Amino acid sequence: MTPKRDAIFSEPLTAVADFVFDANVVEVFPDMINRSVPGYPSILHGIGQLTKRYAQPQSRLYDLGCSLGAATLAMRNVVATVNDIEIIGVDNSPAMVKRCQLHVQGYKSQVPVTIRCEDVQTTELSNASVIVMNFTLQFVPPEQRDALIQRIYSALKPGGILLLAEKFHSSDTAMDATLIDLHHEFKRANGYSELEISQKRAAIENVMRIDTLERHHERLQQAGFAHHQVWFQCYNFAAMLAVKAGTEQ
Ligand SMILES: C[S@@+](CC[C@H](N)C(=O)[O-])C[C@H]1O[C@@H](n2cnc3c(N)ncnc32)[C@H](O)[C@@H]1O
Numbered sequence: 645m646t647p648k649r650d651a652i653f654s655e656p657l658t659a660v661a662d663f664v665f666d667a668n669v670v671e672v673f674p675d676m677i678n679r680s681v682p683g684y685p686s687i688l689h690g691i692g693q694l695t696k697r698y699a700q701p702q703s704r705l706y707d708l709g710c711s712l713g714a715a716t717l718a719m720r721n722v723v724a725t726v727n728d729i730e731i732i733g734v735d736n737s738p739a740m741v742k743r744c745q746l747h748v749q750g751y752k753s754q755v756p757v758t759i760r761c762e763d764v765q766t767t768e769l770s771n772a773s774v775i776v777m778n779f780t781l782q783f784v785p786p787e788q789r790d791a792l793i794q795r796i797y798s799a800l801k802p803g804g805i806l807l808l809a810e811k812f813h814s815s816d817t818a819m820d821a822t823l824i825d826l827h828h829e830f831k832r833a834n835g836y837s838e839l840e841i842s843q844k845r846a847a848i849e850n851v852m853r854i855d856t857l858e859r860h861h862e863r864l865q866q867a868g869f870a871h872h873q874v875w876f877q878c879y880n881f882a883a884m885l886a887v888k889a890g891t892e893q
Pocket residue numbers: 665677708709710711712713714715734735736737740762763764765777778779780783784
């Protein structure tokens with residue numbers, strides 16, 4: 645089935661409201677994210693690859709801000725042979741969660757998956773070997789991000805990982821402008837008009853406050869992660885791997 649085309653910002657709006665993950669967004673979300681996030685399919689592929697490498701028996705895998713479950717399914721596809729794995733997806737948009745549950749049920753698997761309609765900041769996290777936050781931390785209020793990353797670190801078993809993907813700012817203003825421009829060129833090439841690009845930009849500006857990569861590294865370091873590295877970048881979008889020290893370290 646071809647996903648429904650995103651035309652949410654295609655008509656002129658008198659006032660652009662803050663972006664929300666409501667039922668209208670749910671309808672077009674796969675098309676929206678594929679045409680908006682450069683490298684999104686590669687990031688999902690990498691989530692599968694890294695999950696295969698780091699998932700531990702008798703542990704949980706979390707997908708925080710799971711939307712329609714793309715990362716949940718990428719993980720589930722690679723852990724069928726690992727003993728006693730449970731996957732938990734969390735999203736605070738009721739419309740997303742409802743549709744996500746249908747998506748997950750649509751593909752048969754032995755691996756148990758639970759989708760919770762909860763806030764990532766308060767949802768229970770424990771006994772995790774892999775925690776994914778794929779373009780979700782950027783929607784958490786900036787002053788609350790340190791505490792969330794700390795809580796994620798505490799929930800990870802030794803040797804566990806956080807897979808964090810985010811849109812980011814470059815601290816070099818000239819480079820930042822270039823990366824933003826390249827991203828807009830990517831959106832234009834994917835069929836978005838200037839109006840759609842500018843109205844979407846206005847809609848997300850108050851709700852999606854992005855950090856620099858330096859700030860992300862600093863936060864991961866402070867939380868205690870032994871290793872953290874960007875493993876994928878395209879323009880101003882990056883995916884990071886953060887590893888908690890194993891028992892041997
Ligand atoms: C850009 S989407 C994530 C995309 C998804 N991870 C993927 O890979 O397809 C961000 C999601 O995070 C959810 N979200 C934002 N803030 C949240 C919060 N505080 N708690 C739970 N979910 C949140 C939104 O409802 C939305 O579904």
